[in-house]
Amino acid sequence: xxxxxxxxxxxxxxxxxxxxxxxxxxxxxxxxxxxxxxxxxxxxxxxxxxxxxxxxxxxxxxxxxxxxxxxxxxxxxxxxxxxxxxxxxxxxxxxxxxxxxxxxxxxxxxxxxxxxxxxxxxxxxxxxxxxxxxxxxxxxxxxxxxxxxxxxxxxxxxxxxxxxxxxxxxxxxxxxxxxxxxxxxxxxxxxxxxxxxxxxxxxxxxxxxxxxxxxxxxxxxxxxxxxxxxxxxxxxxxxxxxxxxxxxxxxxxxxxxxxxxxxxxxxxxxxxxxxxxxxxxxxxxxxxxxxxxxxxxxxxxxxxxxxxxxxxxxxxxxxxxxxxxxxxxxxxxxxxxxxxxxxxxxxxxxxxxxxxxxxxxxxxxxxxxxxxxxxxxxxxxxxxxxxxxxxx
Ligand SMILES: [Zn+2]
Numbered sequence: 001x002x003x004x005x006x007x008x009x010x011x012x013x014x015x016x017x018x019x020x021x022x023x024x025x026x027x028x029x030x031x032x033x034x035x036x037x038x039x040x041x042x043x044x045x046x047x048x049x050x051x052x053x054x055x056x057x058x059x060x061x062x063x064x065x066x067x068x069x070x071x072x073x074x075x076x077x078x079x080x081x082x083x084x085x086x087x088x089x090x091x092x093x094x095x096x097x098x099x100x101x102x103x104x105x106x107x108x109x110x111x112x113x114x115x116x117x118x119x120x121x122x123x124x125x126x127x128x129x130x131x132x133x134x135x136x137x138x139x140x141x142x143x144x145x146x147x148x149x150x151x152x153x154x155x156x157x158x159x160x161x162x163x164x165x166x167x168x169x170x171x172x173x174x175x176x177x178x179x180x181x182x183x184x185x186x187x188x189x190x191x192x193x194x195x196x197x198x199x200x201x202x203x204x205x206x207x208x209x210x211x212x213x214x215x216x217x218x219x220x221x222x223x224x225x226x227x228x229x230x231x232x233x234x235x236x237x238x239x240x241x242x243x244x245x246x247x248x249x250x251x252x253x254x255x256x257x258x259x260x261x262x263x264x265x266x267x268x269x270x271x272x273x274x275x276x277x278x279x280x281x282x283x284x285x286x287x288x289x290x291x292x293x294x295x296x297x298x299x300x301x302x303x304x305x306x307x308x309x310x311x312x313x314x315x316x317x318x319x320x321x322x323x324x325x326x327x328x329x330x331x332x333x334x335x336x337x338x339x340x341x342x343x344x345x346x347x348x349x350x351x352x353x354x355x356x357x358x359x360x361x362x363x364x365x366x367x368x369x370x371x372x373x374x375x376x377x378x379x380x381x382x383x384x385x386x387x388x389x390x391x392x
Pocket of ligand 1: 051221241
């Protein structure tokens with residue numbers, strides 16, 4: 001009986017790092033409570049860090065190390081592809097909090113395959129990279145019907161992919177891709193300036209247009225993914241844009257969509273999240289109150305009045321914090337809001353075409369090139385026995 005209990009506890013609380021999915025409904029505060037960590041760890045944080053704690057996404061993978069008794073030694077919780085929250089016990093057994101950049105490697109390579117089954121399955125077979133297969137389908141979804149593809153057609157993709165702890169990590173980043181159907185070539189290219197896909201004539205393939213969601217006084221804080229603060233000697237991030245405006249100023253939906261969250265969200269206070277097409281979501285934080293009559297599930301049109309500017313949650317004055325997410329990843333709203341045309345023009349078109357010419361050559365040369373080697377990581381590779389300190 002005793003042996004059994006001992007074995008059980010070793011099994012349960014072996015001193016090793018676990019990789020877990022953040023449960024739905026769990027917040028930074030409920031997590032602290034679960035491990036009997038003083039909530040002051042949170043309450044003593046600065047405003048920006050508290051906002052980041054509201055960015056934890058259910059389902060994202062985090063790494064946790066417990067001692068034999070089941071108490072927390074340290075944990076790393078991602079809040080974007082770039083940043084993570086680190087809670088750890090210091091030498092005096094006091095819990096500390098830090099925001100840290102996520103350490104990863106990035107590969108850049110070219111995949112060239114002939115269709116045997118379907119683009120999705122063949123990309124998966126060649127690379128084991130689901131994020132890449134998903135992104136290729138998404139990127140061509142507005143310009144190509146994959147049903148017309150036949151055995152022997154060509155797919156060439158120039159892409160970047162992050163790798164963390166021996167696994168693919170985050171979204172696949174397509175630089176350019178060529179799909180050849182019955183000898184006809186179809187291209188897409190990512191324009192780094194606005195993160196949208198265009199064809200070889202600089203015509204946009206992802207038509208999403210956003211409006212500024214209020215009339216504001218000034219932009220009081222811009223988007224930063226990770227920035228080393230030389231005086232504070234720490235990393236800071238701000239995953240949205242802050243628009244200063246008087247309390248009570250109306251807030252409008254930035255684009256057509258459906259409300260998927262309406263309520264309090266940690267340091268963001270009264271928050272509405274709207275889901276749009278193309279894997280996009282917008283988040284409107286710190287509202288004084290919501291417009292009545294709207295609820296989770298309500299469809300809203302671009303420009304629909306949804307709430308009022310306020311200072312709820314953690315906020316030093318009335319403002320709207322606007323977040324924009326693409327497939328769950330925070331992107332800079334100002335990069336997207338500025339764009340109102342679906343074609344590049346003038347200087348930006350010239351620059352883009354010069355850039356794509358080079359990529360087209362690379363893609364064309366890679367058709368039928370069997371010598372290309374791409375990374376193929378084991379699927380479901382186990383992540384136990386990871387030394388957490390090695391990823392800090
Ligand atoms: Zn903000």
